[in-house]
Amino acid sequence: MAGRLAGKVALITGIGAGMGVTAATVFAAEGAKVAGCDLDEAGAARTVETVRAAGGEITAMGGVDLGDPAQARAWVDAAVAAYDGIDVLYNNASTQRFGALDELRVEDWDFTMRNELDLVYYTVRAAWLHLKRHGGGSIINVGSIAALRGVEFMPQNAHSAAKGGVIALTLQLVVEGGPYGIRANVISPGLIETPNTAPLLADPPERLRRLVLDRIPLARHGRPEDVVNAAVFLASDESSWISGSNIVIDGGGSVLG
Numbered sequence: 606m607a608g609r610l611a612g613k614v615a616l617i618t619g620i621g622a623g624m625g626v627t628a629a630t631v632f633a634a635e636g637a638k639v640a641g642c643d644l645d646e647a648g649a650a651r652t653v654e655t656v657r658a659a660g661g662e663i664t665a666m667g668g669v670d671l672g673d674p675a676q677a678r679a680w681v682d683a684a685v686a687a688y689d690g691i692d693v694l695y696n697n698a699s700t701q702r703f704g705a706l707d708e709l710r711v712e713d714w715d716f717t718m719r720n721e722l723d724l725v726y727y728t729v730r731a732a733w734l735h736l737k738r739h740g741g742g743s744i745i746n747v748g749s750i751a752a753l754r755g756v757e758f759m760p761q762n763a764h765s766a767a768k769g770g771v772i773a774l775t776l777q778l779v780v781e782g783g784p785y786g787i788r789a790n791v792i793s794p795g796l797i798e799t800p801n802t803a804p805l806l807a808d809p810p811e812r813l814r815r816l817v818l819d820r821i822p823l824a825r826h827g828r829p830e831d832v833v834n835a836a837v838f839l840a841s842d843e844s845s846w847i848s849g850s851n852i853v854i855d856g857g858g859s860v861l862g
């Protein structure tokens with residue numbers, strides 16, 4: 606398949622729902638061979654069907670819990686073997702729990718760290734030797750604007766801290782990976798419309814509308830393509846001298862004081 610990612614092998618996590626579906630679809634349409642995974646087996650299978658129906662190349666493993674280092678490694682090894690290589694690792698998957706500081710339980714904090722930060726470390730760790738052997742590649746980690754400022758409308762302390770960890774980890778990957786041709790970048794989305802957030806956005810509580818949605822200079826909320834298009838760029842050779850960037854995709858909202 607021709608395209609901006611022609612011939613590239615892209616490992617994408619969390620392809621079973623939300624932006625991961627768009628990521629798998631757009632990457633395959635741009636010519637990548639996609640090796641995906643998700644905890645949700647049925648969701649992963651649906652995405653495989655969608656991508657193949659559109660003529661794309663994809664293989665996926667369902668029922669993979671990336672918060673378990675052994676499962677993360679098993680998926681990465683199988684994904685690399687499937688297409689005999691790796692050019693891109695796109696860490697999209699995450700789950701989190703929200704709660705005010707004095708209400709969030711320690712197990713909610715631990716759950717969030719495991720499913721937003723640890724899983725990124727585990728997949729990178731599993732892919733590292735493959736990337737080195739391959740002569741380099743592009744790691745794309747999904748952060749969030751939650752890591753960049755506090756907000757009044759959501760008690761996101763664990764989520765912010767975990768995504769802050771993703772950004773900090775990425776900076777170190779830049780330095781340790783550079784000599785091997787490994788690039789690492791972050792994409793930090795604002796509020797994006799996905800099946801999960803669509804009901805909220807269709808009928809936003811007054812506070813969310815006032816504090817967030819009315820304060821987006823580009824005057825609309827985000828779409829999965831807004832995020833995935835940046836990932837295509839970071840996965841492609843067009844960004845071959847870009848490492849350590851954090852692309853904020855929020856319609857300009859986070860620059861407002």
Ligand SMILES: NC(=O)c1ccc[n+]([C@@H]2O[C@H](COP(=O)([O-])OP(=O)(O)OC[C@H]3O[C@@H](n4cnc5c(N)ncnc54)[C@H](O)[C@@H]3O)[C@@H](O)[C@H]2O)c1
Nearest residue numbers: 619621622623624644670671672697698699749794796797
């Ligand atoms: N939607 C937004 O507004 C928004 C904003 C900022 C950042 N983000 C980030 O973008 C990324 C995608 O978000 P989304 O809204 O599409 O999420 P989503 O919840 O719709 O989909 C996430 C997918 O990841 C999978 N997943 C979660 N934990 C996993 C695990 N331990 N092992 C394997 N798979 C797992 C889920 O099963 C799900 O299919 C996430 O990293 C999220 O934090 C989203």
